[in-house]
Amino acid sequence: MHIPNNIIKSMFQNVYFITGTAYAGKSTAVKLLAERFDGICCGENYHDVFMKHIDKEFQPNLAYFDTMKDWQEFISRTPDEYANWIDGCSKEAESLESIRLFQLVAEDKKIFVDTNISLETLREISDYQHIAVLLCPQSTSVDRFFDRGDSEKMFILDQINQANNPEQAMANYRKCLEKINSKEVYEWYANSGFYTLVRDGNSTIENTIDKLALHFGL
Structure with a gap:
């Protein structure tokens, strides 16, 4: 079955999409x-309700x-293997996300x-008015990846520490x-033509939310 894009x-x-690089504040933005x-x-991963299917x-x-x-296999994959997996997950998740959004639009609320x-x-x-791209420099998204204390990242960190050679892992x-989070990925987002905000030392959560609300026409 194919549903026409129009x-x-x-x-x-009533759906407002936020995409971009890691550690750019996407999860915080949609929540606020x-x-x-x-x-x-x-x-993040709101489509997980369909993972059983x-x-x-x-x-x-x-x-x-x-x-x-x-999990040692998970953390020991090569960068290419990891990147291909991330890309594959995103492509496979598109249909699950869409189905979930079809359910939620019936509630007649902004999503x-x-x-x-x-x-x-x-x-x-x-x-354009329903899409925003949030970006974060590679140095921040990589160096501060484990700074957020969410359970998934702490679990991965624990697996790394359990490796035979934790430093190598x-x-x-x-x-x-x-x-x-390469330069090429960053530039691909930055040059997409969509509304873009870059997280830097001058960014504040309140200011970012204000700018997004203005862009979305809310």
Whole structure:
């Protein structure tokens, strides 16, 4: 079944997408925007409600956690393997995200999304005023990756510390992070033509939310 993009775009008039690089503040932005405008927050991996339906034949990347040998395999992959997996997960998650959004638009509220949907797809199903790109320099997104104390990152850090050679494991994982937050990836987002905000030393959460609200016409 194929749903024409004009139908999807019409259904997504109350959906506001935020994409970009790691550590740029995407999760915080969708949470605070939802609070300010009495909307729905679709944080990182909000499509997980459908993970029980995936199949390793059709969604091999999303199913990786069920097929990997152990967590030491996860942290020891090469940067190319890691980057290909991240890209594959994003592509496979697009349909799950879309289905979840189809459910939520029925609530007739504004929906703020920390999205995996690609820029190419977003161009087809949304428009400039409903999309924002948040960017963070590679040095920050890599060096401060483990500064956030969320359970997933702390679990990965624990696995790195359990490796036979923790220093080598950490160096490899940082190379993986550098790969997915490379200069090329940054410039791809920066030159996308969408509204863009860069997180730097002068950025404040309140100012970022104000700018996003203005861009979204809220």
